[in-house]
Amino acid sequence: xxxxxxxxxxxxxxxxxxxxxxxxxxxxxxxxxxxxxxxxxxxxxxxxxxxxxxxxxxxxxxxxxxxxxxxxxxxxxxxxxxxxxxxxxxxxxxxxxxxxxxxxxxxxxxxxxxxxxxxxxxxxxxxxxxxxxxxxxxxxxxxxxxxxxxxxxxxxxxxxxxxxxxxxxxxxxxxxxxxxxxxxxxxxxxxxxxxxxxxxxxxxxxxxxxxxxxxxxxxxxxxxxxxxxxxxxxxxxxxxxxxxxxxxxxxxxxxxxxxxxxxxxxxxxxxxxxxxxxxxxxxxxxxxxxxxxxxxxxxxxxxxxxxxxxxxxxxxxxxxxxxxxxxxxxxxxxxxxxxxxxxxxxxxxxxxxxxxxxxxxxxxxxxxxxxxxxxxxxxxxxxxxxxxxxxxxxxxxxxxxxxxxxxxxxxxxxxxxxxxxxxxxxxxxxxxxxxxxxxxxxxxxxxxxxxxxxxxxxxxxxxxxxxxxxxxxxxxxxxxxxxxxxxxxxxxxxxxxxxxxxxxxxxxxxxxxxxxxxxxxxxxxxxxxxxxxxxxxxxxxxxxxxxxx
Ligand SMILES: *Cc1c(COP(=O)(O)O)cnc(C)c1O
Numbered sequence: 001x002x003x004x005x006x007x008x009x010x011x012x013x014x015x016x017x018x019x020x021x022x023x024x025x026x027x028x029x030x031x032x033x034x035x036x037x038x039x040x041x042x043x044x045x046x047x048x049x050x051x052x053x054x055x056x057x058x059x060x061x062x063x064x065x066x067x068x069x070x071x072x073x074x075x076x077x078x079x080x081x082x083x084x085x086x087x088x089x090x091x092x093x094x095x096x097x098x099x100x101x102x103x104x105x106x107x108x109x110x111x112x113x114x115x116x117x118x119x120x121x122x123x124x125x126x127x128x129x130x131x132x133x134x135x136x137x138x139x140x141x142x143x144x145x146x147x148x149x150x151x152x153x154x155x156x157x158x159x160x161x162x163x164x165x166x167x168x169x170x171x172x173x174x175x176x177x178x179x180x181x182x183x184x185x186x187x188x189x190x191x192x193x194x195x196x197x198x199x200x201x202x203x204x205x206x207x208x209x210x211x212x213x214x215x216x217x218x219x220x221x222x223x224x225x226x227x228x229x230x231x232x233x234x235x236x237x238x239x240x241x242x243x244x245x246x247x248x249x250x251x252x253x254x255x256x257x258x259x260x261x262x263x264x265x266x267x268x269x270x271x272x273x274x275x276x277x278x279x280x281x282x283x284x285x286x287x288x289x290x291x292x293x294x295x296x297x298x299x300x301x302x303x304x305x306x307x308x309x310x311x312x313x314x315x316x317x318x319x320x321x322x323x324x325x326x327x328x329x330x331x332x333x334x335x336x337x338x339x340x341x342x343x344x345x346x347x348x349x350x351x352x353x354x355x356x357x358x359x360x361x362x363x364x365x366x367x368x369x370x371x372x373x374x375x376x377x378x379x380x381x382x383x384x385x386x387x388x389x390x391x392x393x394x395x396x397x398x399x400x401x402x403x404x405x406x407x408x409x410x411x412x413x414x415x416x417x418x419x420x421x422x423x424x425x426x427x428x429x430x431x432x433x434x435x436x437x438x439x440x441x442x443x444x445x446x447x448x449x450x451x452x453x454x455x456x457x458x459x460x461x462x463x464x465x466x467x468x469x470x471x472x473x474x475x476x477x478x479x480x481x482x483x484x485x486x487x488x489x490x491x492x493x494x495x496x497x498x499x500x501x502x503x504x505x506x507x508x509x510x511x512x513x514x515x516x517x518x519x520x521x522x523x524x525x526x527x528x529x530x531x532x533x534x535x536x537x538x539x540x541x542x543x544x545x546x547x548x549x
Contacts, residue, residue, distance in 0.1 A: 046083035093486035106393030126386025142323035149350035156284025159329035167278030169355035219254020248286025253435030281325035455495035
């Protein structure tokens with residue numbers, strides 16, 4: 001057993017074992033640092049992802065009969081890291097975080113004491129941190145911290161699933177015994193995240209009972225369409241159970257009007273005498289902007305520029321109403337820059353948890369003892385990681401102002417990017433409002449965006465422009481080691497002049513997510529696009545000539 005014990009941290013805190021562990025950490029940090037290059041996206045060289053890459057991995061994988069030395073374990077791990085994308089200034093693709101130092105330390109503490117967030121007796125650090133961040137963030141968004149509740153769960157998607165489960169159990173407490181009623185309906189924007197799609201599948205509500213609501217030009221949910229569709233459901237005997245209000249769509253940062261949604265829900269409840277409709281604010285993408293809910297735009301303590309302030313002011317008008325929702329989520333591992341998975345699901349009224357909590361008789365080995373007073377029998381996980389520790393550490397290290405600066409910079413960079421892009425390139429159009437994300441679309445010749453989203457182009461025209469953007473995405477995707485842009489195949493849906501089907505338009509995406517993405521870098525980003533676009537247009541024209549001749 002002596003050899004096996006060497007695989008563990010010490011029992012008594014002796015210097016020798018600590019130094020050994022530290023030396024491993026130091027090797028790993030040093031080796032990863034050696035792979036960093038601010039001019040590249042990847043840590044070292046990207047492996048050759050040939051068609052049979054993963055097949056070879058499968059064939060060569062075996063558990064060693066005898067354990068290998070720790071140095072070799074480290075070597076193998078570092079081999080995996082080689083070619084890894086690293087969220088530095090060249091990464092402008094998606095909401096992928098570069099975990100901040102406080103969150104790394106918080107995570108480390110979580111791992112070292114390895115508390116189980118299921119029960120405070122088994123994980124008191126995580127339990128206290130979870131309660132603390134729940135209270136901190138409840139106060140920030142305007143939930144009453146003495147009646148709210150919160151727990152970390154498996155992502156923004158987990159929050160959607162958890163909220164739907166609460167909605168079902170609140171409407172039909174008997175459903176836990178008898179199964180889900182057949183006449184429940186959920187509503188979401190046609191641009192919402194697929195989290196709800198999966199959740200209606202998994203809860204048994206069924207995808208056919210998930211109603212997609214049209215989006216407005218600003219990518220928010222169209223409230224007339226919402227109301228019409230809800231009334232239609234009521235008219236045929238259905239129950240409008242749940243509305244997903246997206247606060248920052250994943251690709252375009254559209255923000256739904258919570259006040260409007262709440263008003264419609266209450267109106268219908270009164271008119272038809274129906275139960276309260278559950279509203280979950282899917283704030284996985286945008287939730288961090290609640291950090292500006294109390295920002296004083298008059299005195300502007302952070303001295304933010306006028307054009308940045310304007311955007312943030314409009315966000316404040318929307319996000320200050322998030323407290324109207326029955327639940328919401330903070331996805332710190334998106335704009336909050338913490339490691340996966342650090343998502344806090346916040347519930348306005350903890351009473352709702354009683355519908356999903358397990359009966360004491362069903363949890364024989366934890367909770368409901370004289371000792372311990374925090375037992376999360378209502379979560380879908382049993383054992384739970386203490387990721388509240390990483391959130392807690394980040395909140396302390398940044399403070400409200402630190403996060404405000406980080407979040408304001410995303411906006412600042414996007415404004416500069418938009419200006420430079422449209423100044424430098426003529427056949428491009430920016431297709432969403434100013435936000436941490438810019439979506440843009442190129443055209444083979446002049447831009448046709450106005451005709452496109454007003455429904456004047458034919459299906460074939462739109463498809464051809466989609467194809468053009470798709471091909472260009474492949475071109476710059478191959479060069480992603482220089483600058484990695486994102487793209488989406490469903491930026492929004494538009495009508496076509498010759499079809500009654502709504503058509504998804506493709507767009508490129510600039511996502512200013514890294515703290516190293518600053519306005520000084522903007523010329524380089526646009527220069528990269530311009531250079532590749534010119535080359536693409538040239539080769540494409542040549543190909544067309546060859547095809548035609
Ligand atoms: C990213 C995202 C999700 C899913 O969040 P995960 O943390 O990846 O599970 C859900 N909704 C929206 C709007 C998102 O942007």
